[in-house]
Amino acid sequence: MTDLAALYPSRKSLVPSLATLLCLGLATPSLAADDPDAPRGAAVTVLKAAKSCFDRVVEVAGIVIPREETSVRPDRPGLKVAEIMADAGDTVTAGQALARLTLPEGGTVQVTAPVAGLISASTAQVGAVASGRGEALFSILARSEFDLVGLVPTQDLGKLAANQTARIKILGAGEVDGRVRRVASTVEPNSQLGQVFISVTTTRKLLANSSGRAMIKTGQSCGVAVPLTAVLYGNGGTVVQVIRRARVETKRVEVGLMSGGQVEIREGLAEGDIVVARAGALLREGDPVRPVTASAEEK
16 A cells, blocks of 8 residues: 555645745845846947047039130131131130131131130131121130139128138039139128139039039038937937946937038037937936947948
């Protein structure tokens, strides 16, 4: 007959065993809570606020025009065009023959380019009469120099000055370098816009009256910067979320210039602050988080 006492321990013998298991079960979470390295909160990507420089830029839209255009005519009336030696679109040198004309009394004379440059237009036709007072036989863009002439609002006009550098994008010619040559001293009273003349520096062939857009560098500002994704805009102002002691803190900031996906922080952050790379409404003040440093590619 089976010994029931052996199969079922007494109530008194169960008490110590249950007490031991209960103590072990309670001890486990207590140890985890005391472990400073235990994960807490959601993982968030962070980076350090670092110094960066931003260019102050004034944007100008305008038209490309020749800086100086020279008209070429014969110096006496009664001549006829006998031969044409250059045409519109040709680049010529000073003194180069453009056309040969016949004299009323016989013989020929040559019309030459008074300056080097690009022939922008020509009315010369063989057999046509050429006159010193009539329509010009040739129009030459002197030295192939062009300006981008644009209109600037009054508030930006005061930021411009001669010799400031510019990057110009011209329709059909791509991007070229430029420099402010002259800034108007007055503005049009109705529109409150003033003219700026930007010299265009390029060996490319430009077309007069082409449209262009210039980015004129007027200065530079250097300070703390963060990615645009780190900034939150709301009714309460502009804020950035930072991490201190593994918890979220919301800092109100004043933003400045923007460039290349970065934004200047003029007030509210210090260099080296740990910033949430992609701030969002899911993170709130005081939330515990596990910061994960962004890689160089993510920056």
